[in-house]
Amino acid sequence: MTSAILNSQVLPAQAQPAPATSTLESVEILYERYSQRIFRFLLTSTRDRDLAESLTQDTFIRAWAAREQFRGDCSPSTWLTRIALNLVRDHTRTNRFRFWKSVANTAVDATEFAGFLPDPNTSAESSLIAHEQVGLVWQTVATLTERQRTVFILRFVEELSLSDIAEITAMPMSTVKTHLYRGLAAIRAQHKLAAARKDSL
């Protein structure tokens, strides 16, 4: 069974079969399989590498401690993301987080983030535009409310369905859609502004 789980890891995230409760039999396998996804969600949510790393550890430890509550009615990924989101919410509510966020040197800025965009075989101009756009999205996401940002990340980074997002965030589907559209409206507005600024030059 372990080998079956390990073999399935070579499949892309979307192509993996519906996970079963048996995947919770080992915390190492759980971690190996989902840690990158959880870390990605936490990193884009908190924008701090150290904090995301620490919360990733906490997510799996908390999940493992509460594994008996997992009944398999959602995927382990959804369950883990819900735990991770609760940890982010708990953490970002504290004043300590606000203080350390202002002095953190492991915070990821827009330039650094855009630097992780691979350079395909396109012109230098296209590559520059792509970097600018990604930087713009990164900056705009920071200005969203906590709920808008969470829904946006879950939809456009984690590529979760609206129903999964509704389950993770414990919000009705209509509210999820509203937050998503507001987030997109902010992204669209910033793109228009940037285009207008470019035209005026």
Next chain:
Amino acid sequence: MNAHLTESQLFALLGSPGTLSQSASSSPAGSDAAHLANCALCSAEFTVLRDSLSNFRVAATNLSALYTPTRLLDPATARPRFFTVPRAAWATGLVAAMALCTASINLLHKPVVHPTPATQAETATALESDDALLEGINSDLSTSVAPSLQPLDVPATTETTSATRNK
């Protein structure tokens, strides 16, 4: 005819499953999406937003792939320590804690000392001297210039008077 896609229609297309996974050359399926094929403006805006969001995901994935912790720091502690400690250890710890508490109480407990007549006299004397000291401070404060500062006050007054006369 509706000239362009509304914001909701545009966002519905962007939010539809698989949109970001599609290549730049392909276009989404659906009734609203048919407009994109005929409207250069809407198509251009859709492409810009879709590519931005798609690249955002790629950058986030690459960044996280680089920094994801390779393993749990200590898998043995995945179970909270509370549950890993045997019951016997908890019992021993509890007994030790109770013994420590009892010893501390005995050490900290001071026997009640009944005041002897001599002690009472000393206390009365101390109270009297305290009262006298406080009385002295009160009288000093009530006067305009404190007795200790009066020698300094006299020349200052003289100088001020002479300065007024010279005017």
